[in-house]
Amino acid sequence: MTKILEILHSIQCAKVIAPEIDYTKYIPLDLSVSNTELQYIKLETASDYEIFIQNHLDKYKGKIAFGGYIETRNLYKRSTVFKNNTSDERNIHIGLDLWINEPATIHAALDGKIHSFQNNTALGDYGPTIILEHEVEEIKFHTLYGHLSEASLIGKKVGNVVRKGEQIATLGLPPINGDYAPHLHFQLIFDMEKKKGDYPGVCNEKMLHFYKSNCPDPNLLLKIA
Template structure:
């Protein structure tokens, strides 16, 4: 299935938004945030500090009367320069974000938007990495695809088993804090993956410009499910 067809298929599953946070949070309380290199405000913030970045994000949410900040699909970000984990052959390194981030408090519950089974999970503990991560497998109308949930708590993967089934709306985990989530302010990295390839408990959530063609094709905008109109 071509990427455009795949995106249209996902978008057609339901006319209403799917949610990975508490479904009772109204859409009006989701505030978009720009963490790209083009946001000049970030030049005055030490992006390598999870505390200072967290203060900026919390202030942005409060200023706009929200509860959750969201955004980030295909943003080119400077924050990845702080970690060798994102180096690549290109001069820029890996700096193009392939998922949507949902910024909220540590221990915020995370739910599966669709019926699923656990494909894999892992604690990706590199500096700047996902930390505890869950990948779910979905089959809808014989179409197989995957969703990734990064920056979770250690408790989220403690007693998990590959193949464990979840029903739509079941809690799958909770957000971790900076001590376990790769040293970021608490947030969920949510990503759709068409072909998981041979990855287990991990999948690139950031790519380089030279590899972006493949990854944009394989990882469509999560807004086809979340319907934030990002």
């Protein structure tokens, strides 16, 4: 574990969305339950979130809003993927979100190959998703790109080689993207646990220790701030 974290620290930063936008235009966004501002704003639909996020970007003169790693959120309550009668509620986000209300290209964080891809169609899920496999200094790990366009999956084949910075997808729009305001869910994953085309991006408190270990902070690689 220590070695892979050291490797992630040492890798030159990689932009995974709209690489023409400078990091100085990235603005932090807090969607956690502790953000009291959210208590006074109607946030129920994808459109509600689009308006809220655009207002946030306009206020701080930004182009991309980012954040969400290990953030406890209320926005998943509408979906039975995360809240149902048969399992513990999942509401802790274990990836990094990059929100942008305009068309955007999605790019490979590192050299690698396509591990798997799938359209996860349930309300609140990832929608079209691509997972890449990487190997650095004989250590394998994965990057997940969720909430993509349907066209992003066309022509993809497991095992296809990709290069760092190569465009692999375009951003999806609601409702295809799981019915969210447009954003990329980017996640680091060490052990895929034999899953393909999908991997949890939200967990419950009981499993948080495991997922923090298996899915470290994506900003180790992106180095936004």
